[in-house]
Amino acid sequence: MKSITTLLAISATLFVSGNAMAAWQDIGQNDQSTVYVDTATLQTQGKLAQIMSMLDFKKPGQDPQTKENVNSIIGLNEYDCSTGKYRPIEFKVFTGNRGKGKVVVDQKTPDSIFEVIQNGSWAAGVLNVACRSK
Numbered sequence: 658m659k660s661i662t663t664l665l666a667i668s669a670t671l672f673v674s675g676n677a678m679a680a681w682q683d684i685g686q687n688d689q690s691t692v693y694v695d696t697a698t699l700q701t702q703g704k705l706a707q708i709m710s711m712l713d714f715k716k717p718g719q720d721p722q723t724k725e726n727v728n729s730i731i732g733l734n735e736y737d738c739s740t741g742k743y744r745p746i747e748f749k750v751f752t753g754n755r756g757k758g759k760v761v762v763d764q765k766t767p768d769s770i771f772e773v774i775q776n777g778s779w780a781a782g783v784l785n786v787a788c789r790s791k
Contacts, residue, residue, distance in 0.1 A: 679695040679697070679698070679709065679756075680695055680697055681693035681695055681711060681755070682694055684785075685782045688715070689714060689715060689716070690712045690713055690714045690715060690779070691712075691713045691715070692710060692712060692779045692782050692783065693710065693711040693713065694709065694711075694786050695708070695709045695711075696708070696786065698733070699787060701787075704738050704739040705735055705736070705737060705738070706735070706736045706787040706788055707733060707734065707735045707746065708733075708734065708783060708786065709731065709732065709733050710731070710732060710734060710779070710783045711730065711731045711732075711755065711756060712729060712730045712779055713728070713754050714727065714728050714754070720750060720762065723761055723762075725752055725759070725761050726752055727750050727752065727761060728752060728758065729750075729751045729753065729754050729755055729756050729757075730748055730749070730751070731748065731749050731756045732745055732746075732747065732748030733746040733747050733748070734746060735771075736783070736784050736787045737771055738784075738787070738788035740771070741773075741774055742773055743772060743774055743780050743783075743784060744766075744769045744770060745764075745766050745769050746765075746767055746769070747763075747764060747765040747766060747767070748762070748764055748766075749764075750762035750763075
């Protein structure tokens with residue numbers, strides 16, 4: 658348990674250090690968005706892997722609560738490489754593309770449950786990067 662706590666602390670530090678220093682790597686796109694990962698943030702422990710990813714939207718969405726335009730989301734997610742599930746640890750929603758602009762949502766969810774990843778989803782692409790050496 659101590660090592661999971663350490664992993665979370667390191668990951669939180671990486672998340673807080675900002676996306677300006679991130680080395681975003683394009684791993685795929687569709688009509689709505691491009692998915693990026695920062696492989697420098699990849700942390701593994703046993704069957705678990707954590708990595709930061711970014712969804713950059715081609716057309717702005719709208720935050721349902723604030724009604725502000727949303728152009729990108731950066732998140733730290735944890736993947737269970739043995740089951741192919743993931744859970745969000747924390748994420749930020751931005752008004753600008755590539756994590757720029759005003760932060761509309763800053764959500765921390767360290768106790769979230771693991772969810773099934775749908776084939777072809779952005780999370781499936783990130784899982785492949787995070788778990789490829791497992």
